[in-house]
Amino acid sequence: MRPLPLLPLLLLTGAQAPAPRTPAEIIAQAPAAAWRDISADDLLLVDLRDGGRVVIQLAPAFAPVHVANIKALARGNWWEGATIYRVQDNYVVQWGNNQSDRPFPSAVVEKPPAEYTRPLRGLTVRPVGFPDPYAPAAGYALGWPVAYDSKAGWANLAHCYASVGVGRGLSPDTGTGGELYAVIGHAPRHLDRNIAVVGRVIEGIEKMSALPRGTEALGFYKEPSQHVPIASVRLASQLPEAERPQFQHMSTASADFGNYVRARANRRDDFFIRPAGGVDVCNAPVPVRRKPAQ
């Protein structure tokens, strides 16, 4: 009488009409052609000293200078000794070498441009199809959630759960990429166009989201002993080829992805009684998976 999982397994419906596909079924059944390999050079591997790996996909098409900085910092081993030093509930986890005077590798641009938006030109955007409270429109491009303004001609990566951005001080500072944060709460879309978003966590977000919250203002840990040590931050391309994790994201231009977004907006799994008829861009995240064995 009360097993009550929130989203129980689909019941077999016998002789009835076939149930509409669930979002999970659409993902599972999407053909290989609907998936895109993620370059090993765009995978940032954050290994925690006490175990666990957080995998971040970088977004060079949206913040090229900041992403190049991050790659230079990884290759230069700049994050040696880095820690997670801030965990603010329903907001962000932040890590880096906050208190260090370690010099940057020479390839790092210390004052990057404000890559908070990019030109819409060159992007083919699939609209999510429902109103967005934060921008004239929202949708998907190149495998990423975006907000955009067709008239003004800009697009930005939307701040969603698991988005990774560049910590910075007050304007006009844009941050170097040395201090990064991941979103662990409701999408803080008010940060859109105010911070450089450089990627998203695609595996292991729970290694960050389940950390104890910091008790100081803004969720900073009070004591250095509370900091969570990071063993290494490397690009997958720095590893021997056999050791590189391989990921794919669903092509946001594919018909399968369109079906997935529509299914997220109109949930007809047996559990649902009233499909919403709409969805926000952060609640239909782009599917990502480990690349299947060939």
Place this chain on the structure above:
Amino acid sequence: MRPLPLLPLLLLTGAQAPAPRTPAEIIAQAPAAAWRDISADDLLLVDLRDGGRVVIQLAPAFAPVHVANIKALARGNWWEGATIYRVQDNYVVQWGNNQSDRPFPSAVVEKPPAEYTRPLRGLTVRPVGFPDPYAPAAGYALGWPVAYDSKAGWANLAHCYASVGVGRGLSPDTGTGGELYAVIGHAPRHLDRNIAVVGRVIEGIEKMSALPRGTEALGFYKEPSQHVPIASVRLASQLPEAERPQFQHMSTASADFGNYVRARANRRDDFFIRPAGGVDVCNAPVPVRRKPAQ
């Protein structure tokens, strides 16, 4: 050079024009008249055995039968031996007596009506003022975030971060209130009008959101030994008066609250460069505070 908190303290701006007030300043400066006491009978106290209290404000105006059930379960000590048994990342924490055959107190309605919406009539709604992807409109009423349809005449509590709802099986089951969940991720608004929302966590959500994620399907813990024991679930009204925590929420009908929502939609703190010009109803949560000493 790289202290980089995401939201640094407001700089003193000297002789310049006074900065627009931040959301935090509007809350701090709101007069006593802008606040409403929360009844001790609407405060559910979930005390974890290993320390920590989670305080939930119940919403009898939206789900009266389910809320009455929850009060009867608390008064009948039905949750003795209850645990948190499910923690699904970016979704929910769920607790109760999932595996128990404990009989319900006689006051419990075992098959409550589907209190997924309520009539809009009788509610004075303050619109959030920006488009909502999930419903014709969103706003606030009686201190709660709501979605609503003026033409059809319904309103529902919006599923936001920290919302508390009633676990249930497949339709037409609506759940009794014995199994509850709290949202610990991006607002799962697709659950709106599909589940009875009965309240929200107003203090201590981090005691739930920072728990280890369950590794089984839907975030269920694999082993009973992983369950997080709950020492007691009581209404504040069951405690001696001197021991009752006292809370207030900001009146969503107050001018201060209107200012607060506008400030959330148009962040002009020094950190922000481009105010969004919009906000979603879950990203401007109703302010709640401990009642100040008289």
